[in-house]
Amino acid sequence: MTYCLGIKVNEGMIFASDSRTNAGLDDFSVHSKMFNYSVGDRCVVILTSGNLSTSQAVFHSIESDLESAVITDRNLNICKDLEEVADYVGSLSAKHSKIKYEVSEHGDIDFGSYFIVGGQIQDQSQKMFLIYPQGNFIECSENNPFFQIGETKYGKPILDRIINLDISLGDAARAALVSLDSTMRSDLSVGPPIDFLVYKKDKINLDIRDKIRLDSPYFKDLSDMWHDKLQSSFQELPKFDWE
Amino acid sequence: MTYCLGIKVNEGMIFASDSRTNAGLDDFSVHSKMFNYSVGDRCVVILTSGNLSTSQAVFHSIESDLESAVITDRNLNICKDLEEVADYVGSLSAKHSKIKYEVSEHGDIDFGSYFIVGGQIQDQSQKMFLIYPQGNFIECSENNPFFQIGETKYGKPILDRIINLDISLGDAARAALVSLDSTMRSDLSVGPPIDFLVYKKDKINLDIRDKIRLDSPYFKDLSDMWHDKLQSSFQELPKFDWE
Numbered sequence: 001m002t003y004c005l006g007i008k009v010n011e012g013m014i015f016a017s018d019s020r021t022n023a024g025l026d027d028f029s030v031h032s033k034m035f036n037y038s039v040g041d042r043c044v045v046i047l048t049s050g051n052l053s054t055s056q057a058v059f060h061s062i063e064s065d066l067e068s069a070v071i072t073d074r075n076l077n078i079c080k081d082l083e084e085v086a087d088y089v090g091s092l093s094a095k096h097s098k099i100k101y102e103v104s105e106h107g108d109i110d111f112g113s114y115f116i117v118g119g120q121i122q123d124q125s126q127k128m129f130l131i132y133p134q135g136n137f138i139e140c141s142e143n144n145p146f147f148q149i150g151e152t153k154y155g156k157p158i159l160d161r162i163i164n165l166d167i168s169l170g171d172a173a174r175a176a177l178v179s180l181d182s183t184m185r186s187d188l189s190v191g192p193p194i195d196f197l198v199y200k201k202d203k204i205n206l207d208i209r210d211k212i213r214l215d216s217p218y219f220k221d222l223s224d225m226w227h228d229k230l231q232s233s234f235q236e237l238p239k240f241d242w243e
Numbered sequence: 244m245t246y247c248l249g250i251k252v253n254e255g256m257i258f259a260s261d262s263r264t265n266a267g268l269d270d271f272s273v274h275s276k277m278f279n280y281s282v283g284d285r286c287v288v289i290l291t292s293g294n295l296s297t298s299q300a301v302f303h304s305i306e307s308d309l310e311s312a313v314i315t316d317r318n319l320n321i322c323k324d325l326e327e328v329a330d331y332v333g334s335l336s337a338k339h340s341k342i343k344y345e346v347s348e349h350g351d352i353d354f355g356s357y358f359i360v361g362g363q364i365q366d367q368s369q370k371m372f373l374i375y376p377q378g379n380f381i382e383c384s385e386n387n388p389f390f391q392i393g394e395t396k397y398g399k400p401i402l403d404r405i406i407n408l409d410i411s412l413g414d415a416a417r418a419a420l421v422s423l424d425s426t427m428r429s430d431l432s433v434g435p436p437i438d439f440l441v442y443k444k445d446k447i448n449l450d451i452r453d454k455i456r457l458d459s460p461y462f463k464d465l466s467d468m469w470h471d472k473l474q475s476s477f478q479e480l481p482k483f484d485w486e
């Protein structure tokens with residue numbers, strides 16, 4: 001499986017993704033599921049879950065379109081706003097999964113991929129989108145300022161409790177790491193390293209980019225401290241009258 | 244969906260189940276998913292998830308077999324140990340789902356149900372089993388002293404952190420309620436009231452049986468306090484150097 005998370009608060013955006021993939025129960029490997037592009041007047045971050053070959057084909061097409069000597073219909077530099085970027089990624093995704101499906105003789109394989117796309121173009125506002133395998137997409141809202149894809153459930157309760165538009169970017173970043181940590185503890189198919197990206201509002205260049213391993217000092221501190229605090233908080237809960 | 248949880252620690256067992264069922268996104272109703280039997284030298288508790296009609300048919304068969312004037316092959320009173328109880332429930336489940344499948348014209352409906360069965364027979368030890376829709380079953384182990392069925396993921400991280408054989412029965416009960424609370428906050432298809440049962444070791448009669456609503460005083464205190472403690476613990480996590 002995979003677990004990717006994008007959070008968009010007033011101060012900026014956080015992107016985080018694990019790196020474990022599997023093709024069956026005994027075939028695990030490590031692949032990054034984050035793509036980022038920060039050139040000129042724009043910055044775009046893409047996270048993906050689902051069929052890795054479709055996701056990688058999409059990333060490859062995005063790069064090819066950027067490098068192409070001939071003028072292409074669309075590329076990340078030409079798109080006029082983030083909606084068009086989302087539409088562009090969605091179209092590539094739908095195209096590649098359709099091609100793979102048609103050449104396959106194994107009709108029961110799911111070639112679809114999900115994407116979280118976020119970024120900013122100069123003089124426009126930051127935006128974040130969730131793109132479905134069919135290519136359609138929805139935008140992050142005030143009521144729901146985060147998107148998760150992949151193995152989403154273990155790490156959702158802490159986000160439901162913490163995330164709202166007004167929290168600091170630091171708090172959003174910590175919530176993302178706690179959510180990843182809880183998921184990695186409960187599900188072996190989600191694993192390190194974590195690709196992690198902090199993107200402050202109105203800074204077109206990416207601010208903090210990190211690859212976090214289980215033994216990275218900050219992550220280890222955070223994970224141990226959170227575990228200890230949960231244990232001690234738990235011990236302070238009210239007793240039953242039958243105890 | 245459904246969320247049921249059985250925990251078995253050294254001091255005894257905890258059983259908890261939500262009461263929300265749905266047959267589609269707009270067809271919710273309230274049904275208990277807990278069955279308990281505490282007569283003579285034995286006590287048996289059964290929780291269920293999956294196809295509600297199969298689960299109810301199993302519960303009905305258990306009651307019919309107990310009330311039958313003719314001598315039946317097996318009933319809860321005749322089973323010589325908890326393994327036989329698990330095998331009996333598993334056989335009923337497999338039989339009823341097979342019957343429903345065969346009379347159905349809609350082959351795409353899943354008629355299978357999962358069961359957690361726990362209890363004690365006098366002079367034997369407490370036991371707990373997870374029964375699969377095919378009727379086979381596994382026993383709770385020292386390394387994994389709890390079983391979950393239904394919508395299990397939201398509520399698993401807290402159990403992974405707290406539950407081990409040596410915690411008190413009170414702690415196991417609180418962990419169960421926190422796990423249910425987190426699941427109900429993150430998933431609308433799991434809802435109150437919670438059927439809740441505390442069963443101390445070597446007491447053949449059930450100790451504490453409760454139907455917990457969201458506004459039950461203890462549950463409200465626990466839920467509010469846990470939420471506040473998570474928030475305050477979160478605020479004490481280490482800062483990033485870029486903050």
